[in-house]
Amino acid sequence: MSDKKEKKVRxxxxxxxxxxxxxxxxxxxxxxxxxxxxxxxxxILRIEDTDLERSEExxxxxxxxxxxxxxxxxxxxxxxxxxxxxxxxxGPYKQSERTDIYLKHIKDLLSKGKAxxxxxxxxxxxxxxxxxxxIGQPPHYDEKCKQLSAEEIEKNIAQGEPFIVRFKTxxxxxxxxxxxxxxxxxDTNLIDDFTIAKGSGExxxxxxxxxxxxDDQEMEISHVIRGExxxxxxxxxILLQEALEFPQPKYAHLPLILGPDKSKLSKRHGxxxxxxYQQEGYLPETMINFMAFLGWNPGGKKEIYSIDELIEEFSxxxxxxxxxxxxxxxxxxxxxxxxxxxxxxxxxxxxxxxLLAAGLxxxxxxxxxxxxxxxxxxxxxxxxxxxxxxxERLKKLSEIPELTDLFFKEIEYDKELVRWKNxxxxxxxxxxxxxxxxxxxxxxxxxxKENLQNLIMPEAEALGxxxxxxxxxxxxxxxxxxxxxxxxxEIIEILGKEKTMERIEKAKTLFK
RNA sequence: GGCGCUAUCGUCUAAUGGUUAGGACACUGGGUUUUCAUUCCAGCAAUCGGGGUUCGAUUCCCCGUAGCGCUGCCA
Numbered sequence: 325m326s327d328k329k330e331k332k333v334r335x336x337x338x339x340x341x342x343x344x345x346x347x348x349x350x351x352x353x354x355x356x357x358x359x360x361x362x363x364x365x366x367x368i369l370r371i372e373d374t375d376l377e378r379s380e381e382x383x384x385x386x387x388x389x390x391x392x393x394x395x396x397x398x399x400x401x402x403x404x405x406x407x408x409x410x411x412x413x414x415g416p417y418k419q420s421e422r423t424d425i426y427l428k429h430i431k432d433l434l435s436k437g438k439a440x441x442x443x444x445x446x447x448x449x450x451x452x453x454x455x456x457x458x459i460g461q462p463p464h465y466d467e468k469c470k471q472l473s474a475e476e477i478e479k480n481i482a483q484g485e486p487f488i489v490r491f492k493t494x495x496x497x498x499x500x501x502x503x504x505x506x507x508x509x510x511d512t513n514l515i516d517d518f519t520i521a522k523g524s525g526e527x528x529x530x531x532x533x534x535x536x537x538x539d540d541q542e543m544e545i546s547h548v549i550r551g552e553x554x555x556x557x558x559x560x561x562i563l564l565q566e567a568l569e570f571p572q573p574k575y576a577h578l579p580l581i582l583g584p585d586k587s588k589l590s591k592r593h594g595x596x597x598x599x600x601y602q603q604e605g606y607l608p609e610t611m612i613n614f615m616a617f618l619g620w621n622p623g624g625k626k627e628i629y630s631i632d633e634l635i636e637e638f639s640x641x642x643x644x645x646x647x648x649x650x651x652x653x654x655x656x657x658x659x660x661x662x663x664x665x666x667x668x669x670x671x672x673x674x675x676x677x678x679l680l681a682a683g684l685x686x687x688x689x690x691x692x693x694x695x696x697x698x699x700x701x702x703x704x705x706x707x708x709x710x711x712x713x714x715x716e717r718l719k720k721l722s723e724i725p726e727l728t729d730l731f732f733k734e735i736e737y738d739k740e741l742v743r744w745k746n747x748x749x750x751x752x753x754x755x756x757x758x759x760x761x762x763x764x765x766x767x768x769x770x771x772x773k774e775n776l777q778n779l780i781m782p783e784a785e786a787l788g789x790x791x792x793x794x795x796x797x798x799x800x801x802x803x804x805x806x807x808x809x810x811x812x813x814e815i816i817e818i819l820g821k822e823k824t825m826e827r828i829e830k831a832k833t834l835f836k
Numbered sequence: 837g838g839c840g841c842u843a844u845c846g847u848c849u850a851a852u853g854g855u856u857a858g859g860a861c862a863c864u865g866g867g868u869u870u871u872c873a874u875u876c877c878a879g880c881a882a883u884c885g886g887g888g889u890u891c892g893a894u895u896c897c898c899c900g901u902a903g904c905g906c907u908g909c910c911a
Contacts, residue, residue: 340911375910446909462838463907488909505841514839514907522909532911556840556906579842586903617860621849625859644842644849647904651847654861664874717873744870784870796870808872 333365334546336401337391338536340372341383344597345390347650348551348581348589351615355578356549357396358616358638368543369401371418374535379420390598394608395631400543414543419535426530429538429568430489430521438567439520441477441487442469465490465516481525489521489528491564498559503547503576504643510559518560537561541570549576549640552647553588576640579619580647589650605678605721607666610659618648628661660719671715672708675724679707682725684732697733709818713810727809731818735805735827739834744797753835755795756802758787760828768821776813802831 337353339345353369360367369391373379388404391397400412410417419426433439453463470492472480480487498510520534530538540548555577565572583593595601601611612631621644622637629637663671676693679685685693685702694701714727742752762783766775780799781792788794800812803824809815816824 338911342910372911378910442909444909449909457837460837486909508840510840516907519909531909536911551905552841553905554911557911577841580905582904584847588905617848619848623850625850627848627860646842648849649847651861654848657861660873714873716875788870791870793870798870800870804871806871810872812870 331546332544333360333363334368334544335360335365335549336368336370336540336543336545337398338370338372338539339387340375340378341380341387342375342378343383344599345387346596347598347601347611347615348596349387350390350394350396350598350611351581351618352549352551352578353391353396354394354612354615355620355638355643357398358634359547359549359640360399361635362638365546366399367397368412368414368545369398369417370539370543371402371420372532372535373418373420374530374532376420376529386597386599390602393602394598394611419530419539422535422539423529425542426521426535426538427528430528430530430534433491433520433567434489436567437492439489439491440470440517441472441481442490442517442519443472443480443485443487444469462514467517470517484525486524487522488519488531489523490517491520491533491560491567493517493560493563498562500558500562500572500575502555503574503640504579505555505577505645508555508558510556512559512563515560515563520564533557533560533564537564537568537570540573541565541568545573547574547576549578552577552580576643579644581618582647582649584649586647586649588647593650594652603722605674605723606655606659607662607674607721610655610662613662614655614658618650619644619646628658656719663718663721664716666715668708668712668715669704672704672711675711675721676707678721678724679728679732682729684725684729695732706818709814713814713818717810730804730806730809730815735803737801737805741805741807742798742801742831742834744793745791747794747798749835751794752798753832755787755798756828756832756835758783759795759799760825760832763816763821763824763828766821771817771821771824773813773817776816780813798831799828803827 335356337349337356339349339353357367359365369388371384371387373384384402385404388402400410400414401417402410416422430439434441449465452466456463469490493512493515495513498512500508502508518533519531521528521530523529539545558575558577562572564570581589583589585593589596595604598611602608609630612634613629616629616634616638617627620638620642622639622642666674680687683696685707686696688694688701692701692703693707710728710731711724714724717727718724744752747755759780762780763776766779780795784792784795796812800809800815801807803812803815803819819827
């Protein structure tokens with residue numbers, strides 16, 4: 325860990341706001357964050373919106389909110405706040421607001437003859453490329469504009485010809501030491517004179533490679549930790565650093581998250597946005613724990629880690645080289661685990677929005693809640709009892725309405741649902757009568773789980789002659805209208821005497 | 837096509853120059869349970885192929901093979 329002491333660690337996540345926060349981006353952010361926190365370094369959020377065409381403010385917002393939701397906090401960078409658009413002294417942290425900085429370096433390269441204007445049209449380049457491919461050659465820019473005279477360039481620019489700026493790629497061998505992969509080598513004669521800016525007339529906007537290299541330098545980034553898909557971009561960026569006489573940051577390329585077909589996880593594989601998982605009702609701690617273990621493992625058998633424990637344990641040395649498949653079943657398992665561990669009141673609060681959205685309950689003006697169908701006012705303690713009854717069954721929060729709707733509205737069910745094994749109608753009727761008569765004798769205020777269990781169980785035992793299901797199944801079925809639910813005693817307690825009796829009474833009409 | 841990267845159960849992974857190659861998810865069977873879920877017990881299942889180095893290789897080296905990534909006036 326010598327390098328952690330030598331130089332202050334400064335790392336960044338640099339998403340482009342051309343889409344919602346992708347789980348892969350979030351994971352890269354997490355790894356950067358963990359690394360920074362562990363080294364007591366600085367974690368920076370920079371927005372790479374050089375592509376104005378595709379960048380949108382709503383995506384920027386989504387990214388920021390997603391990271392905040394996950395609990396990945398940045399020390400410097402872009403803010404959502406209207407008063408203040410960033411924190412830190414290296415700003416602005418949005419590339420679209422840094423054009424002057426890039427311009428200086430582009431001009432520098434141009435004047436030193438390390439870059440040149442190119443006026444080839446997109447169509448022209450495309451045709452040439454297609455031709456090269458068709459004869460089995462690697463596509464390569466023919467460097468046509470490299471020879472343009474100063475007069476020609478000036479004339480073209482004056483006429484408003486759109487142009488791009490190309491970097492004059494020197495032929496050499498680039499070797500860098502990647503913290504996860506070791507030595508990586510590239511021969512630059514396979515690299516085109518790649519583009520570093522585009523523009524027309526006086527306006528020039530930087531393109532990715534230039535912007536990254538300049539920003540990383542300006543922001544004094546010590547370690548570039550990013551996805552493996554950037555490995556082949558690295559030699560280009562090193563070339564640029566050399567041309568601009570910038571120091572080279574340390575590189576670490578993380579393995580990719582893979583879809584079920586082993587290709588890079590993308591939209592066609594299903595949900596990839598952090599916000600989608602948030603909406604589905606996955607907890608942030610689930611996502612953090614899950615993402616951390618995709619391509620990283622501290623060794624040993626412990627697999628449940630909080631973000632703080634991850635900060636303790638994290639090391640780039642333990643990052644894997646191979647890609648890791650996104651396994652929704654494991655995510656689901658972790659989520660169920662964290663839901664079970666969640667303090668009840670917190671979980672209740674988390675479930676509230678889902679109940680509201682499903683139209684089962686609504687908020688009153690006084691900040692209280694009522695059942696939508698009956699307008700009965702309800703309190704949070706009552707709601708928490710419902711949540712408690714389903715806590716261990718819940719895999720994700722969005723399941724809560726369908727699981728618990730029986731408490732908020734009239735239930736409907738098929739007569740056959742009530743039948744336990746091959747019980748005859750007559751026997752079902754007897755079971756319901758029995759349940760009713762037992763419950764009848766219990767005072768409404770004594771309708772609690774323990775009491776109910778103590779009084780009903782012996783009856784169930786007796787009536788079924790060992791098969792308690794003869795009483796318990798029909799009872800639970802008529803109260804819930806569902807094949808699967810929480811146990812009958814919890815249900816009865818939550819429903820209360822009145823509603824319980826009502827439902828049994830109604831059910832009896834089916835079994836005359 | 838070119839360049840680069842990678843390779844342990846189905847999946848996420850642990851470990852080691854000598855182990856019955858370990859754990860977790862999933863799956864299967866069973867116990868508890870009215871149902872579902874929880875929980876407990878058990879089971880299934882892996883070192884890509886070929887050469888070396890070595891007494892011994894899954895581990896180190898080379899070559900294949902396969903997969904993925906990149907090959908944009910996107911990032």
